Amino acid sequence: MMKLGLFVQGGGHHVAAWRHPLTPRGATQSFAHYIDIARIAEAACFDMIFLADTVATFGPDDIDVWKRGHAASRLEPLTLLSALAAITKNIGLVATASSSFNEPYNVARFFASLDKISGGRAGWNLVTSASDAEPFNYGREKHDPPALRYARAEEFADVVTGLWRTWEDDAFVEDKQAGLYFDAAKMHMLNHAGEFYRVRGPLTVRRSPQGHPLVVQAGQSEAGRALAARTAEVVFTVQQNIDDARAFRDDLRARARAFGRDPDSIKIMPGVVPLTAASREDALAEFETLQSLIHPEQGVRVLSEMTGIDLSQYPVDGPMPDAPPHGRQQGRQQVILDMAKREGLTIRQVYQRAVGARGHRLVFGDAQAIADDLQRWFEAGAADGFNIMPPTFPLYLQRFADGVVPLLRARGLFRKSYEGATLRENLGLGFPHHPAAKSIAAK
Secondary structure: OOEEEEEEOOOOOOOOHHHOOOOOOOHHHOHHHHHHHHHHHHHOOOOEEEEOOOOOOOOOOOHHHHOOOHHHOOOOHHHHHHHHHOOOOOOEEEEEEEOOOOOHHHHHHHHHHHHHHOOOOEEEEEEOOOOOOHHHHHOOOOOOOHHHHHHHHHHHHHHHHHHHOOEOOOOOOOEOOOOEOOOHHHEOOOOEEOOOOEEOOOOOOOOEOOEOOEEEEOOOOHHHHHHHHHHOOEEEEOOOOHHHHHHHHHHHHHHHHHOOOOHHHOEEEEEEEEEEOOOHHHHHHHHHHHHOOOOHHHHHHHHHHHHOOOHHHOOOOOEOOOOOOOOOOHHHHHHHHHHHHHHOOEHHHHHHHHHOOOOOEEEEEOHHHHHHHHHHHHHOOOOOEEEEOOOOOOHHHHHHHHHHHHHHHHOOOOOOOOOOOOHHHHHOOOOOOOHHHHHHHHO
């Protein structure tokens, strides 16, 4: 069946969501706000909650722009998800942690702990980081080149997953009579010595009911796709049309197969911004209200960051300049530039389209129109599911849960109740048996 993730972003995914009259003040810092979101999503049987993250607010040259947006404040995602684990039972809990600004042992330990606390519902979104402001918080002045960042990320992922396998599932016997806490034969030192990391292990956390956390990735560029195909079990992606999305999914599945993986072991979930209303006309009117809240200075500056082009030197109502993607996030840059060229959009039109939804696909209309659209993409093989990104919280999440989800269920496309207790079970992904257990079974 179709899989649904909920991408949680403070007051909402529209860049001006915080200005909407129904968005609670202080939403990005309010635990009560996140509790409401989690409960709505779990009642609707979403597969997972997903929290993106950057480890910076903004650079010194960006204050005049970012003072107009809510991205300057956010809670640390693992802390937040650990708290939400206590008030949820079934929904998955996925957070971002960067391979550029962490140590693999810490990431392995943090997510394994969340996995145990939640009873097997955790996932790690592997990123190499994007914000120019992040390096300054770690004694650096700029990011490493993309090739180096991705090479490090591959080894980083190997170390993290290796640490998650340093204990077999039944290693901890806790035999009180014999005084034996764990079976030493079922403990495996990692002893990793690579180009970037030297990590002995073992981890301090046991395996969870789902074995270990999921690995999630958001690969768009060539390097990102290669990393996702080798390491990821869920891929969040940015796609604007069904043909490109189908080609992306086919490409990732083929790459996974080339790495010796079952293509069905990787779920492709494009981001979708559903603006659900009583009618398409009402949805468009509500969207225009949101668009009117984007300050032009903010729109141009954010689009400049998204495309890697300084657009402040061009007329806002003139055409997008013809420039190749460069630097970071080249995959997303190409999606936006292709859209602008294909539709002949001005800079203002592009920032209204891309910045408002942060580059993801907008879908307008009543619940039936939204359900029809998702069904069309799903049945065309363009997606295994979707990362739902409501324009504002909780308004558009509640409308999606109350209107779209029942229609998907009635069509046999989405669950009526959770299939299992772990995130892997609900996503239809197999249990990651310990390599030692596999070798024993083979004998």
